[in-house]
Amino acid sequence: MSIALSRSRALAFSLPALIAILPFLGACFYIFRFSISGDKGTIDGYSIQPYLDLMTPFFGRSVWLTLKLAFVATLVAMLLAVPLAFLLTSLRSPLARRCLTVTILLPLILNLLVQAYGWILLLGPSGVLNSSLRSLGIIDRPIFLLFNETGVLLGLIQTSLPLAVFPIVSSVRGLSQEHLEAASSLGASQWRTFFDVTVPLLRPGLFGAASIVFAFNASAFAIPLLLGGRRVQMMGVAIRDMISPLFNWSGAAAAGMILIFITLIVLLFSSWLVRMTSENVRH
Template sequence: MSYFHSGRLRLALLALPAIVLLLPFFLAVAFVLRFSFSAETQAIEGFSLGRYLGLLDPFFLRSVILTLKLAALSTVICLVLAVPVAMLMAAITQPIWRRIVTSLILLPMILNLLIQSYGWIMVLGPNGIINGVLLKLGLLDRPVQLLFNEIGVLVGLVQTALPLAVFPILGSMRAISGQYLEASASLGAKPWVSFRDITLPLLKPGLIGAASIVFAFNASAFAVPLLLGGRRVQTMGVAIRDMVSPMFDWGGAAAAGVTLIAITLATLMAATWLSTRSTQWQGAR
């Protein structure tokens, strides 16, 4: 019994630095949560549900729907792009090439979001690279509007979140035994059939984990929608920013932030549940 208590005490001491590090963030969330129920706009005083009732305004509901739409689309695109990239990284055996490819994948996480967004402005703008090439090839008569709309925001979200999808899938990819694919090939299955019937089902935990991370990351995105979408793409992050300044509705911004956190947590919990059920189902088979 004493050994059991000493083991629990040892684990608690090991977790203490992480708890101390995360405590300020939990306190900040608790502060925002209390502010969201405040009866005052710019001070914590009283109790009211008015801030949450104000979020039922059609303008904010459109922001919620648009945020979920862009987060879902970017998640699907990231998964489609991340699977072949993860397969390529898993197939690389030479350490030098593995480091090079890893560095290229991590590059969007290293560069500042402002630099990346301004780079996309140069690529997607009316006088940018894409429009310039299409005009010179005679495929367009006039530039296509790729900025300050959902297309530009979607491109930026996919580019910034792609590394978050690659590495969870890569972990699942490396856990797949090559004997499964060898057995499938020996039985006459084509590569596409092996990928569909063997690789893809075994990648389900990684796919679900990657989808939850990318969705949560892009649902709370602020810089990319603001810079590539301007005032025309009003996501929840941009709406919360507008509530803080210039509207100075701090209570409303707190309520919107809590709502965004709740949506993100619900998505992560659903992804965890799906991942657990998928693992249990695979184990049963």
């Protein structure tokens, strides 16, 4: 009776979340139905031709570029997020902690267009960076950091960094001080304690944060379009081009389903790693 009661309570608590996610599931099913349509502009009949049309070197390069940039941006964001998370949790001054929190949250608060144009003003051929370097006599010609993979990477790292920091902050706050004190009392150095004790305890949070950041970067559209232009054809940009000017709605839906499928695989793999890591930490 108690088990049935606990299950009913769990279902009642999860019901609002299920109701909130229903529209998104409905949109996914609608996209899937469009992706197997026999017509490019409307839902008519059934066909796998939209998926077969994507089996081209161009779309393959787009998938590879998306995975590569999303992975590199996620790796760099995680390397920056870990020290920021420790710094945020170690600050004793409430004012300093609030200021750092607001600074980290700025990419989520500001509009993506504003952030992209800020990068353009900073990295453009006549932007702040190139003008400063030329005035100092360091360079003779502008360094091209826009409309290539470098500019897109910088934009992806900056916009996704908050999504990496705050899940790690929760994990850092949940660290057991008893384990750290035990390692220190046994003669372990700070670096040995960090790599042998702290990192294993943080792995679930690290994997969870990395999966969120990767999914965010893989589905990015505004940053690759504005900072990469037509030269960096990530999947978001490729899907946009299928819709306009090509008006290939079924092809865009098929590409969207492939992107959703790749993201789900990464999320499921991350969940498996988190579960395995949690079990190893318990043992």
